[in-house]
Amino acid sequence: MTDTPTTGPQGGPDPTAAAAASPGTALVAGSAGVIGAHAAAEYARLPGWTVRGAARREQPGVPWRALTADLSSADGAREGLAAARDTTHLVFAAYVERGDELQQVRDNTALLRHTLDALDGAPLRHVTLYQGGKAYGAHLPGFKTPARESDPRLLVPNFYYAQEDLLRAEADRRGFGLTVLRPEGVVGYATGNPMNILMVVAVHAAISRALGVPLRFPGSRAAGEALYQVTDAELLARATVWAGSTPAADGEVFNVTNGDQFRWVHAYAAIARHLGMEHDEPQDFSLTSVMPLHEGTWRRLVDEHGLVPTPYERLVGWPFGDFLFHSGFDNVSSTVKVRRAGFGECLDSVERFCELVDRLVERRVVPAFR
Template sequence: MNQTKRVAVVVGARGVIGSNLVRHLQSSGDWDVVGVSRRGGDDGPRLRHISVDLLDAEDARRKLSPLTDVTHIFYAAYQDRPTWTELVPPNVAMLVNAVSAIEAVSPGLEHVSLMQGYKVYGAHLGPFKTPARESDPPHMPPEFNVDQQQFLETRQHGKAWTWSAIRPSVVCGFALGNPMNLALVIAVYATLCKKLGVPFRFPGAPGAYTSLIEMTDAGLLAEATVWAATTPECANQAFNINNGDLFRWNDMWPRIASYFELATAPALPMSLDVVMADKEPVWDAIVAENGLAETPYSDVSSWAFGDFVFAWDYDVMADGSKARRLGFHRFVDTEAMFVDIFDDLRKRKIIP
């Protein structure tokens, strides 16, 4: 790693991916970090936050124009919408506005890292070719991940900076108030089961209980993202990043139940978004009885995302060997990852 000053802008700094990336960059000691998000955040050692509405090109230009020494953009922002088609305009616009504003004032820009996912392969649409590889052809649009990458490829022509596209599976780590947080879904679901005296049932589609799936630890993802952004051989390429192991929920679910000291029962398909809609009073009682951090139910209940993942009644996996061939060898045991996250949630007094 060269010793010149590196300045990272993490766009989407408050999400599961962005917040873990910020922590990783801070811990390395080699970076000054600027976190960009709608909500802003607390500044820290070599870290400052900027609140920006990236859907507003003028606000992005005005707020980001002082960032004249940026070397790396790590883009992990996301705006949810009801349909796949509606996802495209806001998510492409935010990337365009962020890159345009920073590139215009930072002549030393070296790299733009784009966070994607298995949606590139159509994983959200139904059974797809597995293990998915970075060279697989795109599926029928709309797909904002593909449009974002095409923007970077076109924008980079003739420029000194390079890009990379990082494709994780379901990302697990700590962050509150995030719409895509599977580990928190599981932990809060288990906590409510214990409070209500009911067994811990897998709530997803029957086929999802026996299909192969993999996860991506947020810490591993942060390391891989920075590795790809600072390794010349990785320039202008996409990489699948996953823990390196596969599992089935019918094996993992009893192990998670054991952690929470819960009995299991046969799987029962149900929408968590529906059955958990009236559980806010129960959650508030759990928080009060156990002296937990006063976390609003809305900040811990990513139920719709849980329903989304637990509905995958087909294998969800991608080939991660390309990153290994170029030198990234980090591995995370997924069961140990879940335990570490649950332990962390207890330490933070989010769950009892």
């Protein structure tokens, strides 16, 4: 008998039940990031699983065994992952962003190759790889929506394609299964990981309140009115565990989002109401240029409210916010395929933003708004 729940968060079948019934040993590469941290935590929640998380930086207080590994070099990966030679399930969430597209192809493909090579001989049963909207051209001036997994690749170089080709070749050679998941705008919190739109919204709101100004959507009108979608990090973690233990997911690519779309102008208004803040019309400005000017205000808030003392430059990725808030076209992916395969979870994204900001307040990441 087991006390593992058999129903999911929304009352339906628990998508992680199969994993709980057949435990293994999970290794999450990139466990200090938003996606990796939530995936490792979800596996650690399941009874019987051995869970390790590999990252370049420290991972204090985590519920999994933390490994320090530099996956950018073959030697670093081999040494750092030496204790993970019994891995049955690899979750690959490691990522580096530098240089142009070709440099990103080289660097990110090397991360995956070094990790797979370091685990050569391990009893791998499944590997989960993450991609994203860039597979469809979300970083370019518009793309066909709703995006479907069967859409053709782009001519523009993309490390997603190179990683997937490498993974499929290794899976054929070594006999393990694989699943590729494509989230968009992942929302969650991981200490010192700024590439997260939740932190952009929460810190922008906190500083606006501290300065006594209304909360305004800080992007272009086109972006504010366009349809957008996000993927909750906890939902994605459950999809990851599901994919690693579900035959219907083997070899497949799935879009994984909350299942709804929203417009930023409406989301900002709803978040302001939830936080008890005044709200005003959108005001297009550069977060990258303006928000660093308010570092002193943030330091004062940290001192006054006893917040987690994360360095300001590691707290929020303002350029990431500028990119999303100036993408003036619909960003919509179809989730029909993953639902038909058996993963049917969905969330109200705006409600979830409000819930997660409240959680940041509880964790003293941002100050209380009331």
